[in-house]
Amino acid sequence: MPETDWSRLKAHELRTLADNNAVVILPVASIEQHGPHLPTMTDTRLGHEIAHRAARKAYGARPVVVTPVVWSGLSEHHMPFGGTLTLSHTTFRAVLCDLIASLTRHGFRDILISNSHGGNIIAMQQILDELAPDCAATLVATTYVMEAGEDLSQHLQDQPGIMHAGEGETSMMMVCEPDLVDSSDLTAHDTETADGPRFLSAGRASYRWRPFAHMTGNGVAGKPGRATAQKGEKMMEAGAEALARLITDPDTWSAPQDLRTGGTMDVPFRR
Ligand SMILES: [Zn+2]
Numbered sequence: 028m029p030e031t032d033w034s035r036l037k038a039h040e041l042r043t044l045a046d047n048n049a050v051v052i053l054p055v056a057s058i059e060q061h062g063p064h065l066p067t068m069t070d071t072r073l074g075h076e077i078a079h080r081a082a083r084k085a086y087g088a089r090p091v092v093v094t095p096v097v098w099s100g101l102s103e104h105h106m107p108f109g110g111t112l113t114l115s116h117t118t119f120r121a122v123l124c125d126l127i128a129s130l131t132r133h134g135f136r137d138i139l140i141s142n143s144h145g146g147n148i149i150a151m152q153q154i155l156d157e158l159a160p161d162c163a164a165t166l167v168a169t170t171y172v173m174e175a176g177e178d179l180s181q182h183l184q185d186q187p188g189i190m191h192a193g194e195g196e197t198s199m200m201m202v203c204e205p206d207l208v209d210s211s212d213l214t215a216h217d218t219e220t221a222d223g224p225r226f227l228s229a230g231r232a233s234y235r236w237r238p239f240a241h242m243t244g245n246g247v248a249g250k251p252g253r254a255t256a257q258k259g260e261k262m263m264e265a266g267a268e269a270l271a272r273l274i275t276d277p278d279t280w281s282a283p284q285d286l287r288t289g290g291t292m293d294v295p296f297r298r
Contacts, residue, residue, distance in 0.1 A: 031082040033094045041092065045134035049090035050274050053126060054078045055151065057100035057144040060108035062192035062216055062247035064209040065200055067110045071098040073196065073263075074143030076203050077171050080267030081141075081274065088275040094130075097122060101146040104227075104239045108246045116150055123154050131163040137280045140168040141270060145191070160297055165280050167273070175269035182261045184253045189262075190220070191239070193249020198259030205256070214252030218243050 030036055033051075036044075056071040066072075075096050082091035099122070102113040114122070123140070130138055142151055151168045159166050172179065172189040179195070180188045189195035200208050226242035229235040242248065273279055285296045 059102040059111040081270035084271035171266040190249035197251040197254035201256040217250040
């Protein structure tokens with residue numbers, strides 16, 4: 028299997044990958060509290076694992092290379108629990124813009140920003156709104172938890188989807204970093220919290236920022252007591268399959284259509 032890790036390749040090998048129109052996966056994540064039983068690397072470690080598994084699955088159709096994970100994300104809502112390193116929106120935006128510019132300057136034209144942390148989702152989309160019209164590359168942003176959807180959540184016993192430090196993330200970390208999961212009393216950390224983002228809502232469909240401590244006393248959402256490594260392996264495969272499908276679908280990277288009719292055609296389509 029060819030090497031998929033950008034940081035293990037040599038510059039001339041990466042120049043060849045750009046010449047061969049490789050897809051670049053730029054994983055973004057966070058370092059933040061994950062309850063009493065999981066390490067702060069959880070989102071970063073899972074983002075790395077799923078990106079590389081996806082790259083290996085897609086490679087037969089198209090070369091794929093994965094940069095190191097941007098481990099610093101937007102985690103202000105986890106700060107009250109300690110152990111959390113967060114960026115401001117301005118810094119996060121600047122980091123992504125500079126990394127994307129580096130990739131395009133080297134000739135890569137299809138870039139998948141693969142996110143594994145809920146707090147990054149909206150900012151990532153805003154950054155793409157801003158960059159995409161003038162970017163030399165096609166930029167696509169995804170979050171594996173949402174991209175895999177039901178393929179992933181079918182393995183969860185009683186959670187609607189992956190929640191913070193709950194059944195899913197604990198199961199996957201049992202595969203990736205078994206020595207770093209404190210499995211001594213996982214059911215003690217179970218919480219009855221409803222689906223994650225509700226702590227950020229008000230009224231029927233309104234947004235209100237709140238810290239994560241508003242929904243959970245121990246930093247966990249869901250039931251780590253339900254976690255097993257067997258489930259974790261299936262979920263990581265489902266997440267990687269979903270990303271591989273996204274990467275190998277020509278529609279993901281095809282140019283946008285220009286369906287304009289008369290009167291506007293002298294206005295440039297892009298820019
Ligand atoms: Zn997490």
